[in-house]
Structures are given as C-alpha cells and as structure tokens.
Amino acid sequence: MTADVLMKHEPTATVGRRRRIAEANGPAYLMLIPWFVGFLCLTAIPMAASLYLSFTKYSLLAPPKWLGLDNYTYMFNGDYRYWPSLSVTAFYVFTSVPLSIAVALIVALGLNRKMRGIGALRSVYYLPSLLGGSVAIAVMWRQIFGNHGVVNSALALVGITGPAWLATPQSAPWTLVFLHVWQFGSPMVIFLAALKQIPQDLYDAARIDGAGAWQLFRYVTVPILTPIIFFNMVMQMIVSFQAFTPAFVISNGTGAPTDSTLFYTLYLYVEGFSNFHMGYAAAMAWVLLFIIAILTAIAFGTARFWVFNPDA
C-alpha cells in the first residue's frame, strides 16, 4: 500500500496541515541539503562501505571477495598481534585519561585565582594542547626520552642513570602516557570555566561549618565538578582509543619495541596499508567503534551514581 493511497483516505484537514508544515519547513530542508549531502557522502556511505568491507578479503588493489565472519573470527581467535595491541591501547587509555584529568584539575585549581598576568600564564599552560597531537611534538618527545635525551641528561646531573625510556617494552608505553598527560590544556580550560561557576556562598557556608582547604575541595569543589569530570573523561577516553600519531612517530610506525607501543589504530593502519588487509582493518575499526560505544554506555550508566545532577 503506497503513501499516496494512504493519503487519499486521510481526512482533508490532516492533509492540509501536513502541506502547511511542509511549506513552512521547505526553506529549512533546502538549507539542510549541503549538510545532508556531506553526511551521506562523507559519513553514511563510507561507513556502510566499511561495514561491507569488514566481511570481505580486500587488498585495495583488487575487488573485495566475500568472507563472511572470517575476519572477525581470526581477530579474536587467530591473530597473535590483535590482543597485545588492544591491551597496549587499554593500558594507555586507563592510565592516561585519569592522569590527564587529575593534572588538568590540579593546574586549573592553581590558575583559578586573580593575579597579575594570569591570562598569559593560562595561555602558556594551554600551549602544549595546541601543539600536542602534531608530528613535530612526537619527534621532540623521541629526543626528550632518547637514551641520551633531555630526561636522562637531567637525571645524570644528579647521579641517576636513567632507563632507556623508548627502547624497553616496560617504559616505552609510559612515555606515550606522559605525552598524553602533557596535553592537559583542553580539559584544564573546561575545568577552569567550571571552577569560576561555583558559587562563593557554598565555600563561605562550608568555612563557617569549619571546613578546611581539603574538605572544601573534597566536599564542595569535586562534587560540583563531577559533570565536568564526566564530560572530560568520556571525551578523553574516545580520543585516547583513537590515538595514532604519537605511537606512529615514536616507533617509526612499527609499534616497537616488541609491540609495546602498537596502538590499536596503528595496528589497524599497518594491516590496512602495509599488509594490504583492508577488509580486516575495516573489521578492526568496527570492533573499536563497538568497544568505545560499550565503554561510553557504561560510563553513562554509572554516571547516576557519582555525577552531580542539580535537577535530580
């Protein structure tokens, strides 16, 4: 039964109302067309193609061949590099996100005061975030943490022989975590804005009740900031799962040493473009999307237990 047939049986008043709405919304639809075309061509169609490719053997150089679930089966049961890469990424996410949020909050607390030149100081602290994801910074990081880099030279001044930060599987992932934490600017700015919104009355009332600095922070600042902590946590988690450039540059695209810096996205890239396994890489991308979606859903599910909601 077509829509036209349905329309014939609809009351005249309903049809007229629909026409009026259509006329009123016409310009809006017209304005939406560029976005809609962009969404369709740059997001929806590529995503659908990627989903299809994830069920195929596709080398980029020849047409894809249907494999069914083989890529997914191999990923979980046969690929000896898949789980280590997921494990390295999970380590990176679950260490760098809390650390970067903690550092961002501490710096924001320090900068949340009225003093001469505070604007310039805030800008300076924000600078690493402007540069953070770039190749140049990753290259610089390699120099800083090299065997004879800045960090080990500084340690040598006080008689400590620093480890080979980038050369051992134990320490190499930590250098990537430090690089992420160093880019605390964006969450810091959001924390700073939120700190300024906390009513002074609350602090005054708590002080009258005898609260010290720690209690003010623990029982006033932190609870009110929980929505911002939640926002930063979710955003940072999504960004961290997708981190690519630092590991690519620091390990020369290899994930060395011993795959200890083989981030999920780096492995996906290696499979897709170096090994010509683009169908498998597409499957990996969909699993990553699924993992991020589940963890985000869990975060939202737990939010009601710890995130302050003034409307509740």
Added chain:
Amino acid sequence: MSDLKLNRKQFLRMGASAAALAALSNVLGPVSALAADALSVAWWGEGDQNKRTGEALKAFTAKSGIATDPQGTNFNGYFDRLATQVAGGNPPDVFQVYLANMAQYAARGTAADLGDLLGDGKAIDTSDWSPAAKDSTGLGGTNYFVPLGLSTQPAIIYDKTLLDGLGVTLKPDWTLAEFKDTCQQIGKALSKSKQGAEAFGCDDFGGQVPVLEAFVRSKGRNVFTDGGQLAMTKDDLTEWYELWNEGRTDGWVVPPQAQQQGGFEATALIRGIAPFAVAASSKGLQGFQSLTKNDLNFNPWPRYSGDSERIELVTPVEWMVISSSTARKEDAAKLLSFLVNDEAAITAMGIAHGVPLSAKMRKQFMDGGKLSPVELKIYQNVEDALPHSKPRVIFPAGSGPLLGPGSNLLTLLNQQIAFKQTSVQAAVDRFFSEAARNL
C-alpha cells in the same frame, strides 16, 4: 519563500540526487584526469631526490614533447596514497615500487605486462643492461618492472677510520666465523678505548630482512621459491636467530636497550657505539657519510664457511611500473626508457637509485671525472660485487607481514627473543605458522 513547497520526501529525493551527482563526479574524475594531456608519474624520494627526478622529467618533456604530471612525495605516506589511488580507480600512469610490495601490485593486476615493450631493441631497450638488471624485471615469467639503478644489498658499511685505529682490517672474502671473531675483537677493543663506555662489535641485524636474505643466500638458497613459498628452512631461521642471540650473550651485539628508533642518525654506527651498519649501497653510504667525518667503506656479508662461495646481490632498490589501466603505455615506456638509458636523465637523477644499469654507461661515468669520492666508491663497490652476484627471487605477494617494511614479523620476533619474551624455537615456529597462513 512562500512559493517554496518542499516536503520531507522531496527533500530526501533532492539530497539523494545531489549525493548521486557528487558520487558521479568522483567516478568521472579519472576520466577527466585521463583526458588531461600530462602523463602522471608518482615516486618517492629522500633529500633532493624529488627535485632531481623533477628535473629529469622536464628533460624528458623537452626531448619528447610529452608533458608529465610529477607526483613526487616522501616515503612516508607514498604507498598509502598510491593504494588509495589504485582503489579509487585512478592510479598514476607510471609509479615507483620496491621489493616489499612490487609483487602485490603485479599479482593484483595493477602493473602492466611489459612483454611487448621491455627487451633488447624494444621501446625500453635492455641491450646494454647488466644481467643483474635484466634478472630483476619479471615475476612468474612476466616482465612488469623497470629497474631504476643498481646497488649492492645488503652493503655492510663500516667505519674504516675507527677500525684502522683499532688495528682491525676486514677481508672481503671473510667467513661467518671470522665475522663473529672480528666483532668480538672490535667490541672488546672499542670498549677499552672508550674507557668502559657502551661499545659493541656490531649492531643487531637480527631483524634486518636484507641481511637475513644474504645469510640464507650464503647457504645456497633464496628466501622464497619461484612459486612464492618459503625456501628458507626452519634450521636457517633458527641458526639466524641463534647467531644474534649468541652475540647478545657474548656482548658483541648492541643490546635491545641501547637500540634507538630513527633513521641513519639513530644507528649504532653514527652514534659511535658499533662500527657496522647495513643499507643498500647507493643510499647507505651517502646517508651515513653525510653524518660523520670518519671514512666509511663497504664490505660484503661473509661467506657461510670456508668451503662456501662468496655470494653477493647486485640488484635495483626501486623499480618503476606502468599502470595496467593507462591508455598511454607507449608514452610511459618512452619515459622509462629515457629515465634509465639516457645520459642526461641519469646525470639529473644522481645516484640515489643506484648506479646505471648499463656497464658501458657506468664506465663512462667512472672515467668522466665528475663523480664525488663517495659516488666513486659506490660505483666501484657494484663493479667489485657484480662477478659474485646471483639473482634473487622477488618476494611474493603476501610476504609483507613476514618480511615487509616497518612492522614485520622477523623484526618483532628478534626483539621478543632479545627481551627474552620468547625462545628461538617458539619464534621460529611462529614465523613458519604465519608464513603458512600468509603465503
């Protein structure tokens, strides 16, 4: 505005039409590109190589009247771009490939069969080419590849100044046992001269594919069979990993903690902690020599034993192929012939791709008096190695995860052995099980 009647259904129709139009323009893209007059040429290059290749292309246009569309980039990103162009149905007419993936491009039908264009007296004339060049053009009996130059691979590059200072002289026909003894001797002497600072006999080549290949060839076989399967045996790989493991235990191989990621500057040779490095001769000596004032020189990979033959590999580092989808195969062949056979083009391109393919041309350059001392060394090294060179089997499609560039299994397993995360036996088993899956 009141005349504008657009309901949701019409909106979706219009959007879909616009999207279809956009998609159609993508499809038509290659057509318009093909309609353009210029022959598209894609390559990668380090240093001034892109400028040099651009000059060679200009010289070709001036001589032939055929315009080119130069698409030179650096190595990083080159193959991502190329694969995307191929997948999008818009590959360049001519593009550069190398050992790690040339078989992929040929096996998947992306590279044109040059049977009617490449050969003695044909459009790409091979009459003057050395056998080492002629031997490198085919895969499975079909010619696809046009070599851009010749180099020795691997060239063992050593710090002659440093070794002279230590009183060590290398013989070109040394054996593996002599190599180990020499490295031990160097490690001890260098450590003593550096008063206990970190110093070793040799960098860790356990994860270096060209050196593994030289080792396997020194035992009389190639890494792969003509049929694309492993010719290297489990015993070969076990012996290989044990060689470097023994070196780490005995202290003459640079340990994993002292390794650094990076280019020429990160190697043990340039950092002064071990005197050997490995590279293709043409790129290697130039790159390393630009970073040190010490005199560097070549020595071949050692013979397997006193009874073994000295086997070297003189081969191209990079090749050009013609796209199978180009409508301008003849023009592309003219260009490639010019690049590899014309003196002006060879002069413009310099030595980064290796020395000329023709013995006559090499002699002409060597006698011309215009080569720098480093270039002359590279030429001489190829001449010295050619009598000992035997053809290799090109790595087959699917070998990338095992022995390809960057993140390959040989290197990963070597690192895991070095960090004691796995045993030699387990590593060898892993390598062969992955080989069975990939090849």
